Amino acid sequence: MSTKDFxxxxxxxxxxxxxxxxxxxxxxxxxKKTLKAIKTDSYPLILQTSAGAATFTFFDTLVHAKGGLPDNSFFRTSDAAILFFDTTNETSYENLVKWYDAVDVANGRKGSEPLPVIIVGTKVDDIKARDVKVKDIEFPRKKGLTYVEISAKANYNVKELLLEVVKALLGFGTILTDEVALEKASLEVDADALEKLKKEYEEAGQ
Structure with missing residues (x-):
């Protein structure tokens, strides 16, 4: 039985x-595979879900380390997008709008449903160095987008973010039915402090 591919x-x-x-x-x-034609690394991940098996391939551009965005060939024919910013770098938050617009332009088709987009704040393990305050994170709220904060190196909210992607593409009630193996965490987070920040974000939108 073939899997769904996203x-x-x-x-x-x-x-x-x-x-x-x-x-x-x-x-x-x-x-991991490198797609030289569009200067992209791809990371396929097969997941077992309550809606059946599905392959989620993450496309990670290689071209913008020198500044700028990849061209439409990178964004085109997407099923979903995850847009990241570094909570210790305000400029990365301000540049979200450019990334969002690039996704929208490449995938916007007349009469088509809006592409699922999730906004992610990263490196939340470093609370003292945080440059983007929760009260200032308005972009996802204005666009009506899901917002998640993670620390990849601490494995904090990594699986939760993955599940948000799964639900966006397979249905809100979808769950993962098998364990997803992660790299061993190399950092720890202050879970209580991050839970307070999450509540601040939710309350700011009420």
Missing amino acids: KVVLGGDFGSGRTSFATRFLDAKKN
């Missing part, structure tokens, strides 16, 4: 945590 593009400024997220998943890292 292309999930990873966007965000250089150093925003895109690659760190993709490489947390052991199987995705092991099966």
Whole structure:
């Protein structure tokens, strides 16, 4: 029985945590392929879900380390997008709009449903260095997008973010029915402090 295949593009400024997220998943890292034609690394991850087996391939661009965004060939024919910013770097948050617009332009088709987009704040393990305050994170709220904060190196909310992608593409009630293997965590987080920040974000939107 064939699996469903989904292309999930990873966007965000250089150093925003895109690659760190993709490489947390052991199987995705092991099966990494480089697509030279569009200067992209792809990370396929086969998941067992309550809606059946599905392959989620994360597309991570290689071209914008020198600045700028990849062209439409990177974003085109996406099924979903995850846009990252570094919570310790305000400029990366400000640049989200450019990444969002690039996804929208490449995939916007007359009469088509909006592409699922998830906004992600990274490196939340470093609370003292945080440059983007929760009260200032308005972009996902204005666009009506899901917002998740993660620390890839601590494996904090990594699986939760993955599940958000799964639900966006397979249905809200979908769950993972098998364990997803992650790299061993190399950092710890202050879970209580991060839970307070999450509540602040939710309350700001009420």
